[in-house]
Amino acid sequence: MKALRHLLSMEDLDRDNIEYLLNLTAGYVEVSQRKIPRIPALRGKTVALAFYEDSTRTRISFATAASRLSADTITFDAKRSSVNKGESLRDTIETISALGVHGIVVRHPDSGASRQVCEWTDVVIINAGDGRNQHPTQALADLYTARAHFGALDNKRVAIIGDIKNSRVARSNAIGFTKMGAEVIFVAPKTLLPPNLNGWPVAHTHDINEVLDNIDICYLLRMQLERSAAAAIPTLREFHHEYGLTSARANRLKNDALIMHPGPINRDVEISGEVAERPNSVIGEQVANGVPARMAVLFALIGSRLDLVDSESAVA
Ligand code: CP
Numbered sequence: 001m002k003a004l005r006h007l008l009s010m011e012d013l014d015r016d017n018i019e020y021l022l023n024l025t026a027g028y029v030e031v032s033q034r035k036i037p038r039i040p041a042l043r044g045k046t047v048a049l050a051f052y053e054d055s056t057r058t059r060i061s062f063a064t065a066a067s068r069l070s071a072d073t074i075t076f077d078a079k080r081s082s083v084n085k086g087e088s089l090r091d092t093i094e095t096i097s098a099l100g101v102h103g104i105v106v107r108h109p110d111s112g113a114s115r116q117v118c119e120w121t122d123v124v125i126i127n128a129g130d131g132r133n134q135h136p137t138q139a140l141a142d143l144y145t146a147r148a149h150f151g152a153l154d155n156k157r158v159a160i161i162g163d164i165k166n167s168r169v170a171r172s173n174a175i176g177f178t179k180m181g182a183e184v185i186f187v188a189p190k191t192l193l194p195p196n197l198n199g200w201p202v203a204h205t206h207d208i209n210e211v212l213d214n215i216d217i218c219y220l221l222r223m224q225l226e227r228s229a230a231a232a233i234p235t236l237r238e239f240h241h242e243y244g245l246t247s248a249r250a251n252r253l254k255n256d257a258l259i260m261h262p263g264p265i266n267r268d269v270e271i272s273g274e275v276a277e278r279p280n281s282v283i284g285e286q287v288a289n290g291v292p293a294r295m296a297v298l299f300a301l302i303g304s305r306l307d308l309v310d311s312e313s314a315v316a
Contacts, residue, residue, distance in 0.1 A: 006125040007297055008114050009134040010175040018143065018179055021296045025144045027315035028292030028299075031068065041314060042071035042303050045102040050092070051128070052078040052108040057263055057287055058128045058137070062105050065294035069303070074101060089113065090120050097121040103302045106130070111168075124301045132166050132227070138262050139172035141293040143180060145285050146217055149258055154181030159211045160202075161187040162221035162243060162270045163229045165194055169262045170221055174202050177217075187211055189243065191232035208243050212252040219260045220245055220270045236269050244268070250275040258282050 001016035013021075031039055047066045051059055059075075066073045076096060083092060089108070096104055103124040106114045111131030118125050129135040147153055158177045164170045164186050174184045178201040186193060186204040197204060205211065212218070223229050223239065233239045240246070245259065250272075253259070259271070259281040267273040276283060299314050 004301065006114075006118055006127075007136050007301060008118070008125065008127045010136050010139050010172045010179070011134075013136070013176075013179070015179050015181075018140070018176065021140055021293070021300060022144050022147060024296035024300060024314055025140070025289065025292045026148075028065075028068070028295040029289070031295070031315055032292055038068050038070060039315065040070045041299050041316075042066065042069035045069075045302050046072040046074060046100065047298060047302065048074040048076060048096045048099070048101045048104045049128075050076045050078075050096060050104055050106050052083070052089075052106075052113075053129065055107055055128070057290055058107065058135075061287070061290035062126075062128065062137075062294050062298075064291045065298055068291070069295055069298055071102075071298065071302070074099065089117070093117050093120050097123050103298065126297060126301065129168055131168065133168050133171065135168040135172045135262075136176075137290070137294050137297055138169050139176040140297065141286055141290040142169075142173055142219075142260060142262070143176050144293050145260070145282055145289045146177075146258060147180070148285075148289075149256075149282070150216065152181070153177060156182040156216040157211075157214060158182050158184045158217040158219060159187050159208075159215045160184060160219045160221065161208060161245070163192050163223045163232075164188045164221065165192045165232070166224040166227040166229050167221045173219065174200065178202070182217075185211055185215075187243070189233065189239075192229065208249065212249055213254075215257060216254065217258045217260055218245060218250075218253055222262065222264060223266050223269050225266075236266075240269055240272075243270070245271045245275050247272055247274055250278065253280070256280070260286060263287060 105126045107128040111133035113130045114127035184202040
């Protein structure tokens with residue numbers, strides 16, 4: 001297992017790291033179900049949440065995860081900060097670090113921002129989404145959710161469908177599912193795929209109808225309108241017609257296939273509102289598992305060395 005100081009990308013994790021974090025997540029699912037879902041694992045530690053881009057799920061679940069581990073949190077909202085007076089990312093990170101925090105969770109619109117931040121501080125950095133690049137804690141929550149249903153992910157077939165070009169979730173999940181032994185296929189029009197897929201551990205197709213009958217996970221992506229995705233398609237209505245998970249398409253999935261989406265959903269764009277509510281849609285579980293998955297990451301990086309901790313002491 002690799003020793004880790006930060007969590008910046010799913011590329012940084014080997015299969016043992018991922019399995020370790022998923023097993024730790026299972027322990028934190030149990031903690032989260034207790035009458036008082038709080039343990040002292042990170043008592044005395046402080047985690048800063050530095051969000052330069054909007055977020056509901058990731059920000060709230062990191063705050064909840066830190067609280068359940070008894071860590072203190074500092075929330076930095078770029079829109080209500082001295083960033084508006086021109087303060088740079090570097091000066092902001094150095095300022096937060098000077099407060100004596102033990103970890104900084106960073107969301108930023110620029111790809112590579114979290115890795116850059118590591119050069120300016122000795123504090124543990126956790127990437128909560130950087131531009132189109134990576135969203136590793138989303139991938140860990142998703143891998144946990146899928147593994148909880150299937151037991152193991154080896155040889156499972158995962159279709160990741162939609163706005164792949166703009167999606168950090170697609171990149172992190174393609175790496176994560178592949179490392180866990182699954183096969184990943186990207187499904188998108190040419191205009192919503194990265195220009196070059198060389199080196200990607202994935203197959204791809206432009207036809208959603210080719211994959212529906214024989215996949216175990218149908219993973220829809222949000223159309224990222226804030227990153228100009230609409231310019232890559234004729235209309236949202238036509239995209240739904242060609243690539244959306246409509247009721248008719250969802251009926252073709254295997255009975256035990258999971259429907260996944262990282263949220264927030266554009267209903268009736270990438271997925272029909274009716275399909276999002278079906279029993280095999282695990283979108284709500286992905287959100288719920290975001291808390292224990294982030295507890296696992298916080299504990300592993302801030303509470304202990306990832307290569308030394310034993311999982312029983314992590315949940316006591
Ligand atoms: N899935 C996800 O990252 O959602 P938020 O943008 O709401 O955090």
